[in-house]
Amino acid sequence: MKRVLTVLLVMLLALALTVGCGGQQTPAPSGEEGETIKVGFVYIGPPGDGGYTYAHDQGRLYLEKELGDKVQTIYKESVPEDQESEKVMRDMIDQGCKIIFATSFGYMDYVEKVAKEFPDVAFMHCSGYKLGPNYGNYFGRIEEPRYLSGIVAGLKTETNVIGYVAAFNIPEVVRGINAFTLGVRSVNPDAVVKVKWTNTWYDPTKEKNAAIALLDEGADIIAQHQDTAGPQVAAQERGAFSVGYNSDMSAMAPKAYMTAPVWNWGPYYVEQVKAVMDGTWKPEAYWGGMKDGIVELAPLTENAPEGAQEAVDEVKAKILSGEFNVFAGPIKDQSGEVKVPEGSIVSDEEQLAMDWFVEGVIGEIEK
């Protein structure tokens, strides 16, 4: 098969020629110049998802804006939560990254594995719980704004059935459902929250279909723990209302969207990168709340019910002052038994392993 060889040689030649010509014109995109620190972001979806990854990417852009040419960022989008994420992190380190932000839960074991091999690189894993000499984790108490969004939904619902499109039955998502339901029932004790699992973070079609199924089952409001606005769109198409997640989703479903618990990663990213540059960085398990500014409730739109703003503001003030904790007892579980007695609070450790639903949730946690 000499002809195949010829072809391949030509391919190589052609490529080599382009390298030769291209080399001088374009500055090497991965070159290390000066004191610039290179930061790599690993994303679960594309920055255009209008949700979770979008929020992280806004944080990345904020970082670039704040630190100017002292920082160079690169990112890889749509990285699955398997061995591919390990390779992506290695690739980024090969390209000179000194800091890696891995922004999805399933990257956790791979972060740990790669971090152990590269002690000089700082790793920060979003939403996980592993901590080591050069790797930490960070997240926010999104439960606080989620509780507030529950108040809005609880006041709005007429059928007293609220649909909740949920990703994976891991503690992070379970916690969010519980906080939301507690918020709903704080203003509307008759309302229930129906949960549908999609087993995906990012799949616009699947998420949308789950929302449609919930609407068919009588829900008139859709809330979500998903990365895209698919469920919001479903709610709008059916003339129902919705609570978003991750970032302001009003543009995607202007007639349905009421509010959303949202992330504000930028300031945290700036702080961490600065700390690494100053040599003061220490891995930590960061879990900021509304008072730290890392999570907040997006402004209520005109779709929100009357009186919601006042009700939200009242509780928000108590959260900011530390007077109110979302997971303070008494809290009953699905069977109606008191799980958290009056006067006690679900500890952080228990929250990180939460595997039970509060009263008012209709759904199951498969184990």
Place this chain on the structure above:
Amino acid sequence: MQFRVVKKPEISQKQYFLIMLAAITLALLTSGLFILLLGFNPLGVYASMIQGAFGSAYRIEQTIVAAVPLIIISLGVAIAFKMKFWNIGGEGQVIMGAFFASFLALNYQHLSRPLLLLLMVVAGFIGGALWGLIPAFLKAKWDTNETIVTLMLNYIALKWVTYLQYGPWKDPASLGFPKIANFTENAILPKLFGVHIGWVIALILVVIMYIFMNYSKKGFEIAVLGESINTARYAGINIFRTILFTMFLSGGLCGLAGMIQASAVINTLSVEVAGGVGFTAIITAWLGALKPHWIVVVSVLFAAMVQGGSYIQTAFGISAASASIIQAMILFFVLGSDFFTKYKVVIGSSLPADRKGAK
């Protein structure tokens, strides 16, 4: 005026060379236009792709890691293609091989490392081989369409592993996240020169398959059967057994690749264990003209293209979808040019001169 497609006589090497040269030039120009549309310098992007694939020892290692499964699976499907048995089921055979090997890795960790790995290699081969025997048996016995059967068996294998990952094999320590527990060190292939020893296995298999296809009686029988079933019958070849044997081998090689991926690359079983490589290998086997040594070259180049495509995403911020489009455009022209090496397009309403007399 009309276009007609006419089969060409065997073309000279020079013609072949020219056609391919044209294809590659067109590929680079077209995807260059696309890159320009995205707002980047095409030459810079192409240069980066090569840098990303071969620019450092680490990147070369990664390119080899990506090439290993391509080589082994290409060898597997090539032997079936040689018999004109269209095995589109490499993906599923990879998955079943990985499943068999993972069963041992997860349940027999107490065995010594060499023994466990050896058993996993055998199990991986058998897993893929059994999955390959199903369409072979159906074809040999009832002449079913193997393209459809092998294709559909992929999805059965994939959903089987999905079931395991989300159900009975889910790691209880993962707090509900659907993931199978990682293998222990015992079940992970060691490294040699920075890359897991799958590359050594791949090279050994290339040599074995080269000898098998060119110098063994069985290899010859497979080729004869591929050329003409009647010739094979007259020559006294046992067709039933040859089909079964070939697919046992073909599926087995794919299964072995699955074992290597699970053990050395993922360190566990997952729905992504094959990740489409079983389909990609069909392209590389074909571009490598079903010859083991050319399969190696094509697979490495293909892996380099994928690595380069991945690199430009981070280097330029090109989206994953755009990088795929660039890769697909290059492939489209290279594969498409194959047509022009066998056929030519004639413009005009009349029959070619050499056919006129016959009419």
